Amino acid sequence: MKSVEIALKMETDAVKFYTEASEKISHPVGKKMFLTIAEDEKNHIKMIEEVIKGLDLTIKEANPIKTVKTIFEDMKDKMMERIKAQSDDLEAFRIAMEMEKAGIEFYKKVQKEVNTEKEKKLFERLIFEEEQHHKIFSETYNFLKDTGNWFMWKEFSIVEG
Numbered sequence: 001m002k003s004v005e006i007a008l009k010m011e012t013d014a015v016k017f018y019t020e021a022s023e024k025i026s027h028p029v030g031k032k033m034f035l036t037i038a039e040d041e042k043n044h045i046k047m048i049e050e051v052i053k054g055l056d057l058t059i060k061e062a063n064p065i066k067t068v069k070t071i072f073e074d075m076k077d078k079m080m081e082r083i084k085a086q087s088d089d090l091e092a093f094r095i096a097m098e099m100e101k102a103g104i105e106f107y108k109k110v111q112k113e114v115n116t117e118k119e120k121k122l123f124e125r126l127i128f129e130e131e132q133h134h135k136i137f138s139e140t141y142n143f144l145k146d147t148g149n150w151f152m153w154k155e156f157s158i159v160e161g
Contacts, residue, residue, distance in 0.1 A: 003110035004119060007126065008048045010103055014041045017099065021092040030089050033140050034096070037133055044126060051122050093141040100134035 015038050022034035050056070104127055111123035 003114060004048055004051050004122070007107065007110075007123075008045060008052070010106070011041050011044045011048060014038075014099060014103070015045070018096065021096070025089045025092055027089050027144055030093065030140060030144060033136065034092070037096075037136065040129060040133065044129065047122055047125065051118050056118070090141060090145055093137050093144065096137045097134055097141065100130050100137060103130045104134065 018034045018038035018041065022031050022038065025031050025034060107123045107127045107130065111120060111127065114120055114123065
């Protein structure tokens with residue numbers, strides 16, 4: 001199987017997992033996060049399909065970190081309700097982090113092996129976005145696991161003395 005075909009399968013599996021996780025997760029922020037990342041992965045599928053068809057690669061400029069900041073801003077009130085994340089919610093995010101890490105490692109490996117500029121550009125973009133996804137899932141996991149400490153560290157509200 002060619003590397004782009006494997007990438008297509010990985011992205012398709014990610015969409016399925018993230019969509020299913022969004023249906024099962026109880027925390028509203030987590031639910032929204034999974035749906036947003038699933039949309040990013042659908043965009044990855046379109047890019048991969050363009051390369052497979054031999055078309056010029058069209059990269060839709062996506063900024064997952066910016067999107068997440070918007071989600072957090074839009075859902076600030078829900079976040080402050082201190083809805084306790086279920087252990088299943090946390091496990092879904094842990095699995096998502098593992099999936100993104102595996103994707104990053106695979107894309108970095110095959111980027112060195114592909115021959116065409118289109119493929120190199122594709123994998124460069126996928127690496128960039130998957131690294132952002134990993135960071136998003138990691139931050140969300142930490143937020144859901146311990147909201148109080150997450151805010152303390154993110155706002156640097158440590159008492160200095």
